Amino acid sequence: MFGKMTLAAAVALIALPAMAQDPAHRPGEEAVDPYTVSDANAGAAPFAGTAMFDAFHGQDGINRIVDGMLDRSVADPRIALVFERTDMVRLRRTLKEQFAYILGGPSPYTGRSMQDAHDDLGLQPADMGALVEHLQAAMTEEGVPFHTQNRFLAKLAPMKRDVVTR
Amino acid sequence: MASIRTCVVAAAALFAASTASAQSFDLPDSRSGGKLLLTGGVSTIEGSGGGGLATWATTTGYGAEDGIGANAHVTFVDLPDYEFRSAGVAVGLWDRVELSAARQEFDTGDTGALLGLGSGFTFTQDVLGVKVRLVGDAVYGQDTWLPQIAVGAQYKTNDQGAVIAAVGGQDDEGTDFYIAATKLFLAQSLLVNGTVRWTNANQTGLLGYGGDLDDDRSAQFEGSVGWLVSRNLVVGAEYRTKPDNLSFAEEDDWFDIYAAYALNKHLSVTAAWTDLGSIATFEEQRGLYLSLQAGF
Numbered sequence: 283m284f285g286k287m288t289l290a291a292a293v294a295l296i297a298l299p300a301m302a303q304d305p306a307h308r309p310g311e312e313a314v315d316p317y318t319v320s321d322a323n324a325g326a327a328p329f330a331g332t333a334m335f336d337a338f339h340g341q342d343g344i345n346r347i348v349d350g351m352l353d354r355s356v357a358d359p360r361i362a363l364v365f366e367r368t369d370m371v372r373l374r375r376t377l378k379e380q381f382a383y384i385l386g387g388p389s390p391y392t393g394r395s396m397q398d399a400h401d402d403l404g405l406q407p408a409d410m411g412a413l414v415e416h417l418q419a420a421m422t423e424e425g426v427p428f429h430t431q432n433r434f435l436a437k438l439a440p441m442k443r444d445v446v447t448r
Numbered sequence: 449m450a451s452i453r454t455c456v457v458a459a460a461a462l463f464a465a466s467t468a469s470a471q472s473f474d475l476p477d478s479r480s481g482g483k484l485l486l487t488g489g490v491s492t493i494e495g496s497g498g499g500g501l502a503t504w505a506t507t508t509g510y511g512a513e514d515g516i517g518a519n520a521h522v523t524f525v526d527l528p529d530y531e532f533r534s535a536g537v538a539v540g541l542w543d544r545v546e547l548s549a550a551r552q553e554f555d556t557g558d559t560g561a562l563l564g565l566g567s568g569f570t571f572t573q574d575v576l577g578v579k580v581r582l583v584g585d586a587v588y589g590q591d592t593w594l595p596q597i598a599v600g601a602q603y604k605t606n607d608q609g610a611v612i613a614a615v616g617g618q619d620d621e622g623t624d625f626y627i628a629a630t631k632l633f634l635a636q637s638l639l640v641n642g643t644v645r646w647t648n649a650n651q652t653g654l655l656g657y658g659g660d661l662d663d664d665r666s667a668q669f670e671g672s673v674g675w676l677v678s679r680n681l682v683v684g685a686e687y688r689t690k691p692d693n694l695s696f697a698e699e700d701d702w703f704d705i706y707a708a709y710a711l712n713k714h715l716s717v718t719a720a721w722t723d724l725g726s727i728a729t730f731e732e733q734r735g736l737y738l739s740l741q742a743g744f
Binding site for chain 2: 442
């Protein structure tokens, strides 16, 4: 009896998160090739404590910033083409997860690594520069102080090596 | 003065061209504007990219590794006994190579008469520069201590060889070599630069090269710090050591505190309070430094 319950619990523990949160097959998202889900895929160590997460007004603020950044990006003729073939539903979700995770939020990052997510895109340095400008504008609109913005950007900046491939 | 005016016209033309560049340079291998605001630095008095007095390891303009950038500048320094003017152009190629040309005029004004040179006597120095970035990324390399490192050379010629010889100067042309390291500590919003320059120039060449005391190049240091106040504004200070080759007049290190404001990627203004010390026996040459830069 005891053994059966343990087994059932173990199966539920393994199956439930996988069924509820399959990172590759969220509702409304296109499938991606299988990958190993890990916080390490976020590409940066998170800030300690919650001061940064709070300065970005928690998950709600981060959601507004990501949407603001991407809305500006798809309207920017310099980089709009990059997003035309992108699953924007998935991109918005994984970026919100990634930013929140790095800023010290409570939730994990379930997206792909920066290298995995960008190796087919053929992005140039100017693409990354444009995206950073839109992120800066969105953070400013959210009321994140300039020097706090820079602390976050310092975490993202080294990702250029994986994001920019030509 | 006519030459400076020509450069102002050139700067205006470059500015006009840069506003059209968003379209005309939108080619796959030559995109403009890839760098973030102010991260290309401003134009030094010698025409290279950097601060005002100190050359940095950054390449001028807003072209990233996938693009080109260019700048034109005009600079005025109003000193108690002299006026200094500089104008020039610089091109940054794929964030790897920088080519620059500048004309400097050191106008002795009324002081010229006191020096026995005649009122309004002006030294004109031309500076041709090349800089190559070797390693590092000053802005994006935030997970490493490695700064952006560049090496460069500046070939300088001065049009007043006879006067230079009369005061003990050994040559009316010279070449500086330098190595520069620049790092943006983004989390701290702090930019730091250190440059070592091998030079025998007197007052950066405005009074010629080499002297009766010493004709050889020596290693001199120029350093800058800058604090990013906002996306458009950086404030900071610079220090530049110089040789002391001429016996007739002691030469001092240079110092300034500055504010550089970028209206956008095409236009920036730098204002500084600068202390150029003693120049040709006239002490305490301190005054306002004002520089305009236009480009892309």
